[in-house]
Amino acid sequence: MEPWRTAISNVEQNRILIRGRPVEELMAGGNFADVAFLLLRGRLPTAAESRTWNAILIAVADHGPTPPSTMAARVIASGNRRALEAAVAGGLLAVGDAHGGAGEATMHILRRALAMIRDQGITAESVADRLVDEYRSRGERIPGIGHRVHTRDPRTEALWAIARDAGLAGDAIEVMRALAAAIAKSGRPLPVNFDGALAAVLVDMGFEPAIGKVAFLLGRCAGIAAHVLEELTRERPMRIEVPFVYDGS
């Protein structure tokens, strides 16, 4: 069997190196989110990146019991009282395309838009108009815009302010605003949701699109765990019921 290879960490007897740094050094005075950044990116964040990255993880950490991930985790915990890892993992499985996946999808669009701006020498507004037309002609929605609960997502402006103060706000935020404006031109105005907000910031920070989903999984893991513990400690087993109608023949 060929040995596996990894550039992430090296574990020898009595010595653990994470991206080349002794774990004890990272532990002393460290910030967990920074070490997650180190693991994912291969280097520690700057102070500006750390503030912004922490803000992203905080923003996605919880959104109440009703998103599919948290709801599924609580339902699983109501049947499986002894394996909280099953409930937490089961919750993360709901983070797919319709829930928690828009960040990654939006990052792909933003990177394409930035390439169009750069290669064709056109403005963010023109690119936004073209993309909105293109999606509309296919009968699809641009991800990252609109929310089932919020008409103005409080996390979006908060994150963009943090990124701006940190000096990390760049062209992707501008494109994201242009996309929302292009949509508003031909219909009702929709807010940039937090998937769109984090996508723009992660692109401006130089991350690959997959990090859009990883940030959501890691941040929401905290909220899901809290809800699972609340289910296990405050609620009786099997308490969850849904009304249903049978409409078969």
Added chain:
Amino acid sequence: MEPWRTAISNVEQNRILIRGRPVEELMAGGNFADVAFLLLRGRLPTAAESRTWNAILIAVADHGPTPPSTMAARVIASGNRRALEAAVAGGLLAVGDAHGGAGEATMHILRRALAMIRDQGITAESVADRLVDEYRSRGERIPGIGHRVHTRDPRTEALWAIARDAGLAGDAIEVMRALAAAIAKSGRPLPVNFDGALAAVLVDMGFEPAIGKVAFLLGRCAGIAAHVLEELTRERPMRIEVPFVYDGS
């Protein structure tokens, strides 16, 4: 259908409160691990608690590709290239009793030991001797002690030093040391592993035992995600092979 109830977060249109605090406030200058603490504990950590809690999550964030959780995640990613949530969640499913569960188990023992000290007015040493005898007579091992790789776990002393500097080191660390000493008396000395180290600190910080496993799940989620991305970007599908022998009839 009865409404669900939660004391964790409240989501209304354009307003997200986490344990009563607006999410934008938490995002500004915040530390993600502190918000995880807030979600799990119901209040923000003190500065001392924040340093120690961050150090715990950092310490468990990665241990190379060979623990069952990380290995399973990479194996899943080698077969399922399009759903990284499946690989991350699958990795967390390996965090059970033999892997990543010793923290919770040790917290139960430490709480029992502290109750014995308090109620019976005996020393940590006496309690440790009794517990080691009790486990030995049942043919069981005290969890939190011994490691398959390390003879001295570099994370243990690092965490206890941080807890001591932060003023959070308490009786549970003393009991953990006494347990290791009691075992050493009648055999080869074994190190307090990091499950034992974090268990002692989490008990001294006043956490419930379930947090022993939650801390492991949340911290390791970062390392697992990094390994899954490495598998997806550096390795070809289905590359993992294991040699096996058939020994059936």
Added chain:
Amino acid sequence: MEPWRTAISNVEQNRILIRGRPVEELMAGGNFADVAFLLLRGRLPTAAESRTWNAILIAVADHGPTPPSTMAARVIASGNRRALEAAVAGGLLAVGDAHGGAGEATMHILRRALAMIRDQGITAESVADRLVDEYRSRGERIPGIGHRVHTRDPRTEALWAIARDAGLAGDAIEVMRALAAAIAKSGRPLPVNFDGALAAVLVDMGFEPAIGKVAFLLGRCAGIAAHVLEELTRERPMRIEVPFVYDGS
């Protein structure tokens, strides 16, 4: 690395043996449940065992959308539209102790009861009275008895009739009836639920308790998959809502 060992199957180039039998031979005229029996037990079932084992898997295959496993799977599918394996697996994660785990738990009790009858020469009735007293004194319920929906579980008598006709009904069914009778003596009569029914039959068939849970996982996998497909094809993404109240401070 030491090779793994397995007595289950042997795969060589152009040749697949399951418990020593060529897979093509099993496929011809075969019954899938029988091959599951072969995989789990190491030999093919007799005709009587096949009828009974198929009946068990059929009985647990579906129970509508409201058990935690099926509900969780549909919730996951509502957020993750592209990875049906995530929804199916997430559903199975809810099969723990409170849901789908009573079969295994009951098998442990029945085996203990049968050992008491054999070793102490007492009747099923005496053993049942003792066990009911023992559980009551600990404030616990005997598993396998009572159901949140049914006052008479239609699957229980159906399975026991099949086992009787097949000549497989044995002492464990008798003990299960005695346990229900002992409970009825001191309170309202409760039905033997299907966990109790399958537990008795699996014990009489000589299976280990873990098979109580495996049978549930394998059978319910079919129903969960059907519900996931129904969710994906008939319902819109993110359609599931639950009412909730915030009761934090």
Added chain:
Amino acid sequence: MEPWRTAISNVEQNRILIRGRPVEELMAGGNFADVAFLLLRGRLPTAAESRTWNAILIAVADHGPTPPSTMAARVIASGNRRALEAAVAGGLLAVGDAHGGAGEATMHILRRALAMIRDQGITAESVADRLVDEYRSRGERIPGIGHRVHTRDPRTEALWAIARDAGLAGDAIEVMRALAAAIAKSGRPLPVNFDGALAAVLVDMGFEPAIGKVAFLLGRCAGIAAHVLEELTRERPMRIEVPFVYDGS
């Protein structure tokens, strides 16, 4: 909250109907795979369909310890000894695109090929040549052809013989053979693997492509469960090791 709706099953007190049929009726003399067919398809299979569908589930039930699904399940079981549902579910999570997903992908191609034959009045051979050229020009492989272990997959001819004897073999099998022949013309001959074989038969039986993955999940669930039990009963915790090299800086 709007009630959920389902056409799969109806559960009332003391009465369980699966696709309109009392569960007791299905249990009596029933075949579990047939009930899975009923759940997924909405009607019971004919005798011919039952033979073929059972053969498909049997064929995919196990392939030794080395496919990612089974390997992941055993790795999870080595760390999580108390929650076999976690190991079984974790195994199923590896059934994605590269492993176990080719059946579904091939069904999409076969349906497209059949539509081309019907709409354009051309032969299976012409369609196969076109599709092979199209995939080659995109640098992609046609799924369902080629295997990492087998040069002739013993399950393929076995399944097609069963389908032929049952009178269910149709045009999709012919297209599948034509695809393999078209590939062989311009390179080394590759076998139709079992993903390709089951895809052709499921298309000929009128199933939707998603059933390609569902059949794999349901069938393999049996093998995974057997391997998990073998891991738990024959092997010590944490026994699995992989050699690795650190190649970071």
